[in-house]
């Protein structure tokens with residue numbers, strides 16, 4: 053599901069069922085993006101009637117994650133921003149985040165129940181919830197039994213960012229996955245589970261991927277980048 057800025061955040065109470073798969077949208081909360089950064093060269097006259105900005109010219113965005121349950125696995129697609137960000141980042145992005153675990157709990161699942169975390173890409177608004185602070189203030193993986201899957205091209209971009217994209221990557225979100233040996237790098241299109249495919253698209257980031265679920269007759273294309281106006 054490609055989310056428009058207008059869709060903000062939502063919690064889909066009713067799951068979608070596709071054969072043996074059950075899909076739930078779970079919100080991690082909301083954040084705000086600078087409208088200039090979001091729309092780029094698109095003139096304001098085109099979008100201002102549909103999208104409201106706050107006094108700091110920011111647009112509120114939803115942080116929507118997806119839970120896919122099969123007979124074998126609980127697969128989480130993206131993890132939102134999480135709770136680790138310092139006050140300065142909370143202020144810049146107007147963060148109201150860290151609600152993912154509560155959403156999973158509402159569905160009867162704890163962090164140890166997640167088997168696979170499939171990451172569309174490594175920008176902080178999609179992977180912040182991959183890790184958390186433990187009681188000693190150390191950053192550890194939120195889902196201790198999960199394999200975290202991301203495209204190799206995205207990992208290489210995130211770990212070697214350039215001047216333009218460096219602010220989008222927060223190393224604490226993804227380096228602990230490597231240290232705990234829970235990281236699995238994908239090389240192109242991959243069937244993660246029967247009826248759940250990761251498809252490399254690039255565009256938004258070097259190794260951006262979408263998820264296609266279901267069969268050829270009954271199929272969902274899922275894209276969790278936060279708006280439809282970027283360059284997939």
Ligand SMILES: [Zn+2]
Pocket residue numbers: 173175256277
């Ligand atoms: Zn992104």
